[in-house]
Amino acid sequence: MPSFSDSFWSDDLSSGLNVLFAQLEKGCDENESFIQLFASRMQYEVSYGRQLCAVKGGIDVASDSMDTSTAASLLELIKQMELEGDQHLTVASNIEALVLKPFSSWCQDHKERITYSQRILLDNIRNFQKINSYVQKLESQYFKNCKRLEDFKRVQFRDTGSLDRAMKHLKLQKQHEVNMKKEKDNQVFGTVGNIEFDFKTMKDIIRLLLTKLPKEEYKLPLISYQLQNTNNGYDITKFLLEHMSLKDSDQAEIFGQDLLNLGFLKYCNGMGNTFVNSKKFQYQWKDYSFKFVELPLNQGESPSEPQQPKFTTPTKEKSSSSLINSSTVLPGNVLEPPSISENERQLFKLMDEVQESDSKYFKECYKMDSLRCSIEELMIDHLSFMEKCELDRLKAVKKSTMDFCAAVSNKISILKVHIEKMIDAEERIDPDGDLLNLIAKYNTGLFQPKVITYNNYFNPGIYQNFGIDLETRCRLDKKVVPIVITTLLSYMDKIYPELPSDQVRVSTWTDPVKLSLTHELRSQLNKPRLEDDAEMLSILEEGKYSPSVIASVLKIYLLELPEPLIPSELSDILRVLYGRYWSDDNGNGNSKDLERNEDKRITGLYTTLSSLRKPHLATLGAITTHFYRLIKIIKMAKPKENDTEKGPSEDPNLVSPAEFTNNISKEFANSIVHARVYSDNELGFQIFHDLLTHKRRIFGELKKLVSSD
Numbered sequence: 001m002p003s004f005s006d007s008f009w010s011d012d013l014s015s016g017l018n019v020l021f022a023q024l025e026k027g028c029d030e031n032e033s034f035i036q037l038f039a040s041r042m043q044y045e046v047s048y049g050r051q052l053c054a055v056k057g058g059i060d061v062a063s064d065s066m067d068t069s070t071a072a073s074l075l076e077l078i079k080q081m082e083l084e085g086d087q088h089l090t091v092a093s094n095i096e097a098l099v100l101k102p103f104s105s106w107c108q109d110h111k112e113r114i115t116y117s118q119r120i121l122l123d124n125i126r127n128f129q130k131i132n133s134y135v136q137k138l139e140s141q142y143f144k145n146c147k148r149l150e151d152f153k154r155v156q157f158r159d160t161g162s163l164d165r166a167m168k169h170l171k172l173q174k175q176h177e178v179n180m181k182k183e184k185d186n187q188v189f190g191t192v193g194n195i196e197f198d199f200k201t202m203k204d205i206i207r208l209l210l211t212k213l214p215k216e217e218y219k220l221p222l223i224s225y226q227l228q229n230t231n232n233g234y235d236i237t238k239f240l241l242e243h244m245s246l247k248d249s250d251q252a253e254i255f256g257q258d259l260l261n262l263g264f265l266k267y268c269n270g271m272g273n274t275f276v277n278s279k280k281f282q283y284q285w286k287d288y289s290f291k292f293v294e295l296p297l298n299q300g301e302s303p304s305e306p307q308q309p310k311f312t313t314p315t316k317e318k319s320s321s322s323l324i325n326s327s328t329v330l331p332g333n334v335l336e337p338p339s340i341s342e343n344e345r346q347l348f349k350l351m352d353e354v355q356e357s358d359s360k361y362f363k364e365c366y367k368m369d370s371l372r373c374s375i376e377e378l379m380i381d382h383l384s385f386m387e388k389c390e391l392d393r394l395k396a397v398k399k400s401t402m403d404f405c406a407a408v409s410n411k412i413s414i415l416k417v418h419i420e421k422m423i424d425a426e427e428r429i430d431p432d433g434d435l436l437n438l439i440a441k442y443n444t445g446l447f448q449p450k451v452i453t454y455n456n457y458f459n460p461g462i463y464q465n466f467g468i469d470l471e472t473r474c475r476l477d478k479k480v481v482p483i484v485i486t487t488l489l490s491y492m493d494k495i496y497p498e499l500p501s502d503q504v505r506v507s508t509w510t511d512p513v514k515l516s517l518t519h520e521l522r523s524q525l526n527k528p529r530l531e532d533d534a535e536m537l538s539i540l541e542e543g544k545y546s547p548s549v550i551a552s553v554l555k556i557y558l559l560e561l562p563e564p565l566i567p568s569e570l571s572d573i574l575r576v577l578y579g580r581y582w583s584d585d586n587g588n589g590n591s592k593d594l595e596r597n598e599d600k601r602i603t604g605l606y607t608t609l610s611s612l613r614k615p616h617l618a619t620l621g622a623i624t625t626h627f628y629r630l631i632k633i634i635k636m637a638k639p640k641e642n643d644t645e646k647g648p649s650e651d652p653n654l655v656s657p658a659e660f661t662n663n664i665s666k667e668f669a670n671s672i673v674h675a676r677v678y679s680d681n682e683l684g685f686q687i688f689h690d691l692l693t694h695k696r697r698i699f700g701e702l703k704k705l706v707s708s709d
Contacts, residue, residue, distance in 0.1 A: 002436070004387035005380045007443035013125045013375065016444035021118045023442050024386065027393055028114060031107040034397055038100050038404055045092035052085025094407035103400040110396075113389055117382045128375050132452070135368045138361040139455060145357045146457035149350040156343045166344045173340065173348070192262070193246065193255030205244070206264060207293040210285060213239045218268055218282045227268055233281040253277045264289045358456070362463065365454035366527070369467075372452050373519040380447075380515050387435070394431030401426040445676050451560045466526045467560045470615040480618040484525060487536040488554045489626045495547060502634050502655045508547035510663050518552040521545050525553065558671035565620050565672045570608055571683060577604040578686050605690055606698045610705040617706070620672065620691070621699055627664055628695045631657050665689040 010016035056078045157163040185200035192202070218230040233256065240252040256275035259265045260283070267273060268282040275283070290297050340348070405423050451467025461468040461476055465484050473482045492508075499505050524539050540550060558565065566574070581601035583594060609617065634657045669675065669684030691698060 002439045002443065003384070004390075004439065005383040006447050007439045007445075008383060009445040009447050011450065013128070013379070014122060017118075017121055017125070017379075019442050019444050020383075020386065021114065023438055024114050024390060027390060028107070028111045031103075031110070031393065031397065034400065035100065035104055035107065038095055038103070038400070041404075041408075042092045042095040042100060045088045045095065049085045049088030049092060052081045052088065055081050055085070091408055095404060098407055099400050099404045103396065106396055110389060110393055114386070117386055121379060121382050124375060124378060128371060131368060131371065135361070135364050135452065138357070138364055142354070142357040142361040143455075143457055145350070145354045149347075149354050152347060152350055156347070166347055169340055169344055170348055170351070190262075192258040193240075193244075193251055195255075203293045206289055207295065208243060209236070209239065210289060210293065210295060212243075215285070218284070220268070227282075227284050229285045230268055230282050231285075232279045233276045233283065234279045236275075236283065237277040249277055256283075264292070354457075362454050362456075365452055366464075369452035370523065372450070373515075373522070376447075376449060377515045377519065390438070391431055391435055394429070394434050398426060398429040398431060401429065443677055446670055446681070447559070448670075448674060448676075449556070449560050451562075464526050466522060466557055467562065469562050470565075470619060471613060474615040474618075480614060481622045482557075482615075482619065483533050483536065484557055485554065485619060485622060487533040487540070488550055488557075489622060490533065491537060491540050491550060492547065492626070496630075496633075499547070505630065506634070506655050506660045506663070509551045510667050511548045513548050513552040517545075517549050518556050521549055521553050522556055555668070555671050558668075559674070561674075564674035565616050566609075566612070566687065567616075568674075570611065571673050573608050574605065574687060575683050577601060577608070578683060582686055602690060602694050602697060605687065606701045606705070609698070610702055614706075617702065621702075623668070624688075624691045624695055624699070627692055631661060631692065634660055661689060661692050665692065 004020065008016040008020040059074075059078065153163060157166060185198065185203070187199055189197045189199045189202040191197075197205070213231060213235065215229045216231060218227045219225070220227065233253075236256050236259075237249055237252045240246060240255055241249065244252075244255075246252050246255065253275060256265070256277070260267070260273060260275045263286060265275070265283045266286050268284050269280075275281075287297055402423075405426055409423075453461075453467045454463055456462055461472040465473065465482070468476075470482065473484075474480060477483045479486070496505055499508075521540075521543065524543060525536060564571075578601065581597040581604070583597055609620070612620070634655050665685045665688040666681075668688050669681045671684070672688060673681075673684035675681045675684055
């Protein structure tokens, strides 16, 4: 049965949602129409009831004729009309109390729920699209830099010898920079807190202060402005005493003062350059501190970058502010830098630009794909919630209509015929049918995740496993079937014996799984550059994921392929084939005709599949073989016909092979064909059902056809 969470997807994510919310808003308008109807009837009942109750005031009754039967009849008629008026007023009161007020309140809450979900989803999607545009710009810049580098190589380094020499010079240059850095680390940095430090030790201390000392946000007085990465003087002093061999708080305070003088800290409480061991004095860690220890800048306040401090040569007798010059001449054992030509210098610059843009693009791409997964999870949660809300709305309309009929019919028997017709109208309200009709009429597309892939200029697909086309993935894995698929299937084979029954084994492939759990395991299998199945198996074993989650990851992998196992050009051919020769054997058809249709269909299927590229055909074969073996295991567990003690229907652990074949074919229908709408899923179901039912013949013929090419 189709659902909201599988029916309103679109490539831009928002179009499908806009279609759905337009229909949900129409539902809210329909609620208002019912409210108007109930309110109008209530007003009519009030008006008519009051008129009946006041009928006596408009009739002259002679006081001297009260002993006649006609006078008595007149008074009785007046009395009954007044009583009928009371009944109409009671009906109006019941409509207001039992129908109008509760239904109006519920409709208001329903509308707010719809509005909230619409705002949350569309706001998140707009932000996602903005960030996606940023990632596309990073990709474009990265590819431009790569092209500039390649063009420069082609023009300035025509022969491989000159390029090899340049690479050798680059290697020597980098080694020289490493040596220079090591030499600088061993140089004297200066005296801080009356203790002399080299650069390496000083970096370790600053890194410790930046990473281990918890930072605070500090709001500047009188203005609403937050400073990030701050600590008060007391916390800094306490941390220094706990982690360094300082004599007392006075020495720690001198240490803090030197950090302030050196430009690592900035005073936050106005103007001043004094370090005080007090909770009232707040200090911010400057950008220079992070750069000094090569840590990334934290998010938040980014003050203007201070100039690197100048140092003077210290002696042991000088005060704590005495420092050395950072430009001190290095010892003579540092290797001389290689002689680099202008072309080589330009080449190295272009290579640095490529590396920098690649690193930024790579990092943002993975963040973007993680955000994409979060958006999908959010959408599925809200779509499921909206489906429940819409079904509740339809049920609420049905209940309020029934309550309205009861409010009227309980008091006025003369309206019995009209009430019966109104009750008939209420009984014709079909919430489930209306919900299915909404999905069938307005669905925009099945769930088809669009992976944000990192496209490396020189090695496409090397840094991720999901969302990469099969041929590239197989080439990088050096396999005919991607390692991800073979590992997941092998792991499932491994854990089947540990599962308690066939029912549990097959349900792992059909049970619904929360998308966030699937994305969690997907992330584990996607981020590392996993070289073989052993690394993936260790992730599966150590993660202790449920079998259903592992099965769901396989389905997500297939859904995220940019081109499905059976590409669209072949699925169009197969759609014509199955439209002509597919028929369900319900016992009413001619058996010979059914056999002929089946034979033509299977022949057409393996003939069409023979044109699949090798990775697609091998992957389809691996998945089919896995389920074919599982079906054989189920058949082996089925009781013999002469086993009268317990039939399959009496044992909940026994599974019908035919039922499992149908269920698994439905489950993988969209994974092998990538249907756009729910109705197109039928083709994927039919193909996979035939692959499982006629596996030996189809893949036997495919082997002959492929080997003969």
